[in-house]
Amino acid sequence: MAFSSHTFGFAIVLLCLFLSSFSVVISRSSRSSSQMSPGFYRRSCPRLKRIVRNGMQQAVAKEPRLGASVLRLFFHDCFVNGCDGSILLDDTPSFTGEKNAFPNRNSARGFEVIDKIKTDVEAACPGTVSCADILALATRVGVRQLGGPSWRLRLGRRDARTASQSDANRDLPSPRSNLSTLITSFGKKGLTARDMTALSGAHTIGKSQCRAFRTHIYNETNIDPSFAQARRANCPFTGGDSNLANLDRFTPNRFDNGYYKNLVVDKGLLHSDQELFNGGSQDSLVRRYSNRKNLFFFHFSVAMKKMSNIGPLTGTNGEIRTNCRLVN
Structure with missing residues (x-):
């Protein structure tokens, strides 16, 4: 099909507008990234990492499961509208947050550790x-304290002024998800199948409640009898919906690769x-x-x-909350 000079010129204008918009998006993303760094609080709060480390060490020493609980809080925070502390907000008469979304209700824990x-x-x-x-720093400390790895963590996040129970119900993966659903769910957050x-x-x-694994142990065949x-x-x-079982039958209070050893012998909870590990990718x-x-x-x-x-x-954007449970 032949294009007229007018059509060609119009296409060039559209292309320029697209490239201009794309450049703005990239520029905004770069500015956001540049505002975060591992040393963000080096001058404004030099004792920060020490305070977080001491708080988590005390909590995990008292109850090792809290390392897993805080890690889960961080995961559930980041998967719902980003890592913005929204999961920490309490419900109020005029506000419904994420704490009572189905994946969090009566199972999300560790809030008192973050409060302290x-x-x-x-x-x-x-x-x-x-x-x-x-929350991001406490997660890294908790994993490390239980024997796991560390990672480079950029700081400079601000806190959300709102939260969404409906988004939490929609975005958080279910313990009943199949592999393709898991890959898709993580992919929507920019995470690969390997990341997942x-x-x-x-x-x-950590541990899981009976209600999350009942169907697997009673109705499914890809499990060691x-x-x-x-x-x-x-x-x-x-x-017995709230009865607990260890997610890793080997070393539930030690961050290692026991979880995967469970899976290869069909003992995933x-x-x-x-x-x-069920014949898939x-x-x-x-x-x-x-x-x-x-x-x-x-x-x-x-x-x-x-x-x-x-x-x-x-x-x-957002704010620095003085109380993690409430907007300022």
């Missing part, structure tokens, strides 16, 4: 450090766990992680770095 650290940080550096950054499989390794620590029978002892077919990676802890640690660190940079509020 925030109080200590406010005493040292009033109105300076966001709850979103405290590595981040799922967070289940090498003796393992399913053992889990049924504490998770009846009806009732959740349906979504065993989907990673992630089988070979799971097997590699089960044999090479250092490879898992490296990929986990890369994925955590990427996840921690999902949709941060920076600059004049």
Whole structure:
């Protein structure tokens, strides 16, 4: 088909407008990234990392499960409108947040740990450090304290003034998700299938409630029969929804690669766990992680770095909350 000079000229104008808009988007993204750095609070709150480290060490020493709980809080925060501290907001008569979304209701925990650290940080550096950054730092400390890897963490996030229960219900992956749903869900957040499989390794620590794994242990066949029978002892077919089981039967309080060793022998606790090793695209990676802890640690660190940079509020967006549970 031949184009007239008028049509060609119009196409050139459209192309220029598109490139101009694209450049603006890139520029804005670059400015947002440049506003965050590992040393963001070096001058304004030099004791920050020490305060967070002391707070998490005290909490995890008292209850090792809190390392997993805070890690889960961070994951659930970042997956809903970015890493903005929105999950920390309490409901009020005029505001419905994320805490009572189905994936969080009666299961999200560790809020008191973040509250305590925030109080200590406010005493040292009033109105300076966001709850979103405290949660990000506390997560890294908790993983490290339980024997896991560290990762480079940029700081400078600001706190959201709102939260969305409906977005939490929509965006947070279900323990009943199949592999393709998991890959799609993580992909929407800019995370690859490898990132998803590595981040799922967070289940090498912590516990899960019976209601999340009942269907897997009673109705599914891709599970070791003796393992399913053992889990049924504490998770009846009806009732006992909040009864707990370790996500990693080997070392539930140690961040290692035991989770993947469970999967290769069909002893994943959740349906979504065993989907990673069930004849699909992630089988070979799971097997590699089960044999090479250092490879898992490296990929986990890369994925955590990427996840921690999902949709941060920076600059004049959001606020620095003085109380993590309430907007200022």
